[in-house]
Amino acid sequence: MTVPEVKKNEQQEHAANWVPINEVPVYTPRKTTIVCAGAGYGGLMLAYKIQEELKCEDLIELIILEKNDHVGGTWYENHYAGAACDVPAHIYTFMFEPNPDWSSFYVGSREILEYITRTTKKYNLDKNVQFSRKITKVAWDNDTGKWHVSATDLTNSSTVGYEADVFVDASGVLNKWEFPKIKGINDFKGHLVHSVSWDDDHSYAGERVAVIGNGSSAIQIMPVIAKEASYVANLIRNPTWVSTGYAAHLSRTGRNFKYTEEEKRRFREDPAHFLEYRHRMEHEFNKFFYALFNDSPEQQAVHEQFTEIMRQRLNYDEELCARLIPDWKVGCRRLTPGDNYLECFASGQAELVTQPIDHIGEHSIVLTDGREIEVDAIIAATGFDVSYLPKWQTSGRKGASLEKLWADVPTAYFSVCAPEMPNYFIVNGPNCPIGHGSLLSVMKWTIDYAVAWTQKLAREDIKSFVPSAGAVADYNEYTQEFLKRTVWTSGCVSWYKKQGRVTAMYGGSILHYKQILDNIRGEDFEIEYRSPNRFRFMGNGLTNAEVEGGDLATYINK
Template sequence: MLNDGFPSAPSPPKSIHARLGFTNPIHHERHLRVVCIGAGASGLLIAYKLQRSFSDFELVCYEKNPDLGGTWYENRYPGCACDVPAHTYTWSFEPNPSWSSVYAGSEEIYEYFKRFSEKYDLGKYCKFGHEVTCATWNPTSSKWEIIISNGSETIHDSCDVLFNAAGLLNNWKLPDIDGLRDYKGKLLHTASWDQNVDLIEKHVGLIGNGSSGIQVLPAISSQASKITTFIRHPTWVSPAQAQEQHIYSEDERRVFESDPEALLSYRKALETGFSGLWPVFIADSDTQKTTFDGMTTMMRDKLRNEKLEELVIPSWGVGCKRITPGVGYLEALASDKVEVAWGDIAKINERGPVGFDGMEYPVDVLICATGFDVSYRPRFPIIGTSGQSLGDVWADVPEAYFGIAAHGFPNYFMIGGPNSPVGNGPVLVALEAQADYALKMIDRLQTENIRSFEPKLEAVRDFSEHRDRYMTGTVWDIDCGSWYRRNGKVVATWTGSTLHYLEAIEQPRFDDWDFKYAGNRFAYFGNGFSQTELDPEADWAFYLRNKDDSPYMSRNKRRIATTHTNSSTQITQTTVKVL
């Protein structure tokens, strides 16, 4: 029967099919429970994308801190900021026209993610002050059994899918130096900063010249009477993409707020420049050689001190370690107020560090800018099908599948796992791609007769073999003391650019996955009805049209259709003053 030109939605007939259990249409959605560890940037992204694309699900994000934000909630040390231009540190779909400067501070970044959460009501999924202490896969129920502590009690939970969005730069650590606890002055770590500490007219010791140390030094130089900075290795310091720090004027921010296309054009220009850095990471490329010479000159111009130039400027390739835009760092390092103590610290006594030459450095405050546990081993047991924890499996080298999953750990996803694009170009868009990949897998889990899935061991091994061969041609394979490497393997970065990664994981390679089914794999075909036939508002002839506007079937034509946009990637006259 036709009703206003369209057939009415039928009720499935009572038949032998119903008696045989075929009661639902094809792709009937089963209810899913999802647990996400962490409510930092990645955890909020998972919550947003699940909410946007799925309906029949439960989600809880367990966050150990009393508030969201992850690393941007925890890290509030002086000078803490983006190490990339802030307009490239937003979700692709959620620009922020109100960044105050090119390298925005941590509090601003926290506020961005706070607004993001409030805008999409993501807080309803979060349980703060709840720390996951163990997760165990139950093969009988095909669920994860989870133990959580909220400080006063132990809570048990279970889920169909487990996300680990705890973040890589999350588990901070003090340096392993003999006598550290004997120090009687004020001891600080950048990721556990005491907001009440007073540095005015104090002699401050600073251990480390990684990203946080490079940000701290110029930020405290106006307060301390003297700073002794302890450096073991040289490091490349330069504004990323040659972007110097710049405070956006009210007029510039007004343009960004009132003209979305101007802001988009500016964002695209920054992002394009960021992606354009990729050839730097090819060890013998002309771009690497040119960048090496240019950055050497740039650092010399700012240091203007031959002794410091010999110590601080590396001889290894640019990008072997993450390039840090040290706003004001080199100038501070070369100032009269700063003393550079080169080499390893032998021990620390009650007054301060002692070098291997016996030189003592008494300080009032000792700041450890010594980073995080970057082994990729989870800080709590995650126990898979073998009965081993992921931390034990990855005791030597973390072997993951595309930075997303691990063999032996079904229905388990990581955001920013091993061999993700952490130094290859834009980062957040890569995390978005990881979330999208995971949700494509979850869509199958929910609408097909699947109990569990995990990457096949041979797929993980093949990827690792490809990774090891490919990395020999990159600057990351150089032994420069980078956390990108572990036991001789490059385990942190992807085997190509960020744009390469987006293409590589655009669609899941289902043949790389081991699926387990609940009975017959085709049981989800159901009662023979489509979802469309049971939707009273659906167009039953949706496939008829006046021209072929369907998606292209080849990757290349899909890529061209997606990337050949009309939006300009050039900085407009309106925004050019920003640079």
């Protein structure tokens, strides 16, 4: 059925919000384009959402720009000795692709990359990925309601341009790295490597090696290098909690273990059993949040548990215990599970060095007390730039620069939207629940939220949406007040904080986060429409069912 058009009086004067009738059914979407930065877990989740879950490629064009020549993100880039995920493998998967064939309770980076690669191939998730494209500039054009994205083609150094209705930053937080700013580091004549730029061909057999840092990477690297090298020194600034692996109480050994072929066969052939196993694991994993409240019974319990575990692994050496067991609350900094790290010191395989570094010479590290440690290799496991500043130049509404807005303290809207950046989403942005619970679940819910907004934009004739300054301010103020209850404000030095504010953690559990993101909350946004009348999407007064001859009584049911 069609509705006849009404002849218009050319001489008639119209109100400022007058628009001609839009001759389409109500909520008819326009085609939109999403440009996404990154083909790691987040970008590939977005591809699956559009291609497989919604099957809406005819309405949403997706372009994923990936700086590397392969999918996988951090699991492609990080392949240092001992690189692994400290979250149980069965809850570190795409929700749509559980993997019954994980080899172990915790698995290494190469096995994770193989899984990501296999899943990508199975669902053709990389068909819209353009590899070796490094984004250099993202600029908003308010006249057209589009993002103009510039990228460098790393294969030939040419500049490539893109236009998008929506931009999604799924590039991740932990990938911008540089060597530590230590005097003389560039003068070192031996083997110098950062954990992210690992040289797989270099052998440390018989070498004298210095490992700088005691974060997750260093703790995984140390036991491997200690087996090869003739001498290993671990230079650290502060102690850290070396805990059991996440959800280790669900492991039958308390540590990592290999699944038997019989166990994997049952996972494959008994879906109900496999689902129950993964469900229980995720349920137990999410309960750790309660231990992150100051002085809660759960906090006291993990403090006592981890203290005893560290003392055992240090063979109750009181000097080592005093130097390596923190006096701040468990979880204030990121937990760093690691089998056999502490044992390196207890067994004499490695030396613990807590004296600060003064400078680095051609063949040695010189400490502030004058001691000189001769080394053949230096491994900098010193982390990343965690400022949340974008990896490209941004120009948002009215020329606003995200680099300048976030120069001091990054403030986002529920971690997913940035101030003054219309139609812009971030996966794992500021104040995201990344210190507890399943991060991949959080990433999926973020993608769901971004796609829901994209659909709203397309169906309701919206040009742009951006969180209001008031909403951003209110959210961050409330968040900081809640975070005072947690260990993240208890006094330790941590990348979770900047200028006294907790910038990395969400003010609630991940289930709380999901419930929030299940609602768009359009009232928190400034919305600009493509016409003077916000109700132009009402169209010609008909629905698709009426135009296409469908069921006109769907509301009559049992």
